[in-house]
Amino acid sequence: MNKKRLLAAAMSVLVAGSMLLAGCGQKDVKQAGSKPEGAAYKFRLAESNPAEHPVTLGDKKFAELVKERSNGRITIDVFSGAQLGEEKAVLEQVQLGAIEFTRVSASPLGEFNKQMSVFSLPYLFDSEEHMWKFLKGEMGEKMLNDLQPSRMKGLAYYTGGARSFYxxxxxxxxxxxxxxxxxxxxxxxxxxMVAALGGSATPMPAGEIFSALQTGVIDGAENNYPTFVAQNHYQSAKHYILDAHQRIPEVLLISKVIWDKLSPEDQKLIKQAALDSVDYQRDIWAKTEKEAEAKVRDAGVTITEVKDLKPWQAAVKPVIDKYSADFKEALDGIDKARK
Known part of the structure; x- marks a missing residue:
């Protein structure tokens, strides 16, 4: 992190702390570690997706449950559309406690916690069901908890569907x-992975893709149907091939700086609200995915289904072999989830 970003992050922490004290009142702060009817909190959740994206709607459901179960004492405002910054910058703010919550893809999270990079391996899961069997199991929960040395606390996973190229x-x-x-x-x-498939990989923040497609800086990208539509990439990219090369879960996080200041009762309330928002998010994802596919087809996008994945899997096998030793424990768990 450079000096300017570090200074800005430190100022954000001071501002956030001042807002918290002003919102709570001194009496409430004194009670924060005792009983759940103690401190009042006003938190922020950073989200890079648009307001009506099914992942953002999952965030909002989580915030709604927290507010309802705390009788309005804990409120979480969801800032969608990368208002608080792109995912990597937001994660740095979360580490410092300047932003309390965020939802990020497990892929960029791997830059902060190496084990999360396992989800970026191509053709890791056989299906959505296989992925959820793993995520809901002991190893999936362990990976959330293991984020704490990175100064984050994993609360729950959301679905991110299957990613394909366009x-x-x-x-x-x-x-x-x-x-x-x-x-x-x-x-x-x-x-x-992209290099193994013959392409030229161009890393860039999600917010830059739309203009990059229009100006020819890139020829394409890869993502799921809902994001393809929500980010309006289908307006320029008129070809979509359903290779489903990745199923990368989304991760709902809280800053460990903030988590450690909460009472055990509030920690339990927030964790359970996160878990209880998952089924809602998965349901709204399935509905939105169908609607997005229909919209893409109506817009004249050519959809190509891949009937034989073997050539794709063979092409990326060297990538899997290259990294498999780094993720042995997780890969063993993923293999057991097939049974």
């Missing part, structure tokens, strides 16, 4: 990716 140029098969400039999340595994 481009301004025709995509008819794996050979179509050769030479294409493909935007990827800022993660080394993603870059290696």
């Amino acid at each position: 481009s301004v140029k025709p995509l008819t098969g794996i050979d179509s990716l050769k030479g294409l400039k493909i935007r990827v999340m800022q993660n080394k595994i993603n870059m290696d």
